[in-house]
Amino acid sequence: MKKILALLLALSLTSAPCAFAISLPAAVEYDGRFDDVAEDAWYYTYVSACFSMGLISGRSDDRFAPSENITTAEAVKLACELRRAYLQGSEFRSSDPWYRVYFDYALSCGILESEPDAPNEQITRLGFAKLIAAALPESEYPEINLVEDGAIGGLGEDGEEAVYMLYRAGVLTGGENGEFRENDLITRAEAAAVLSRAAEQLFRERFSLTFYTGEVEVDAAAEAQKVFELTNALRAANGLSALGRDEALDEAASLRARELAESYSHTRPDGSSCFTMLDYCGVEYMSAGENIACGFISAQDVFDAWVASPGHAANISGDFDRLGVGCYLEDGVVYWVQLFVR
Numbered sequence: 001m002k003k004i005l006a007l008l009l010a011l012s013l014t015s016a017p018c019a020f021a022i023s024l025p026a027a028v029e030y031d032g033r034f035d036d037v038a039e040d041a042w043y044y045t046y047v048s049a050c051f052s053m054g055l056i057s058g059r060s061d062d063r064f065a066p067s068e069n070i071t072t073a074e075a076v077k078l079a080c081e082l083r084r085a086y087l088q089g090s091e092f093r094s095s096d097p098w099y100r101v102y103f104d105y106a107l108s109c110g111i112l113e114s115e116p117d118a119p120n121e122q123i124t125r126l127g128f129a130k131l132i133a134a135a136l137p138e139s140e141y142p143e144i145n146l147v148e149d150g151a152i153g154g155l156g157e158d159g160e161e162a163v164y165m166l167y168r169a170g171v172l173t174g175g176e177n178g179e180f181r182e183n184d185l186i187t188r189a190e191a192a193a194v195l196s197r198a199a200e201q202l203f204r205e206r207f208s209l210t211f212y213t214g215e216v217e218v219d220a221a222a223e224a225q226k227v228f229e230l231t232n233a234l235r236a237a238n239g240l241s242a243l244g245r246d247e248a249l250d251e252a253a254s255l256r257a258r259e260l261a262e263s264y265s266h267t268r269p270d271g272s273s274c275f276t277m278l279d280y281c282g283v284e285y286m287s288a289g290e291n292i293a294c295g296f297i298s299a300q301d302v303f304d305a306w307v308a309s310p311g312h313a314a315n316i317s318g319d320f321d322r323l324g325v326g327c328y329l330e331d332g333v334v335y336w337v338q339l340f341v342r
């Protein structure tokens with residue numbers, strides 16, 4: 001009988017994803033119209049997704065201008081389009097100047113607190129973040145990342161609440177070491193990435209930012225056992241049957257955790273599916289699912305993050321009968337794997 005592979009995406013097409021409540025449907029299919037958006041560009045997926053969802057357009061029919069900075073008026077328009085799509089509202093009418101209709105809408109629903117003084121000036125990363133944070137209800141930005149208060153560098157008090165919410169929701173990731181650089185300008189490609197993560201569940205990023213600076217010490221076997229126990233405790237609380245363990249499945253999960261240090265993806269370093277590890281370890285199964293994570297120090301932290309993500313939680317409460325858990329530490333980063341099978 002053919003095996004059914006139920007893969008939970010814990011990575012987006014470019015880096016690390018998650019799942020949440022909002023997922024906007026595509027209005028049109030992206031047709032590759034932008035000559036300056038190459039398929040191998042880091043922003044291709046984000047630009048095509050935003051275009052498909054009707055959230056963003058190009059500078060012209062065939063030019064997106066990914067490296068150009070966006071203005072305040074353009075940023076307000078993007079935030080309004082995000083909210084309109086979320087509420088499934090009608091398209092905005094034309095106005096004079098073109099941004100008048102967006103400003104009026106943004107002021108009426110709280111995206112803007114006051115009229116911008118210089119709508120045609122380029123907007124900062126902080127200004128854009130505040131608009132995106134206000135475009136959707138807070139409930140659509142659930143916490144999936146461990147980001148301690150004060151852990152984000154390059155950020156002042158103004159807008160701190162919005163930026164921390166978007167970091168914890170996986171919409172913003174920052175630069176090196178999570179630095180935010182609030183006064184930097186934002187390009188159209190970067191805006192598309194942020195807009196995609198706000199709108200589509202597959203694109204939210206998973207990471208952690210903590211003040212932990214000492215040597216990381218992890219008892220991998222003990223932490224894996226805790227993840228297993230936490231999983232069954234939650235299943236029991238929800239009236240679900242307990243998952244069993246077997247040596248081959250644990251071996252597969254442990255080997256997958258080691259592979260994550262080389263390639264953090266559901267695709268193995270050799271390019272094959274993560275589920276080929278089950279065959280390699282001799283695990284018999286009919287269906288399978290995988291949860292992955294990195295950067296969390298303890299079993300409780302990573303388990304809480306998985307449970308907070310509906311997609312990952314679906315695997316934890318899924319129709320499986322066995323669970324393997326892998327935990328691996330390399331260069332101060334802890335990698336985690338849950339392999340579910342039936």
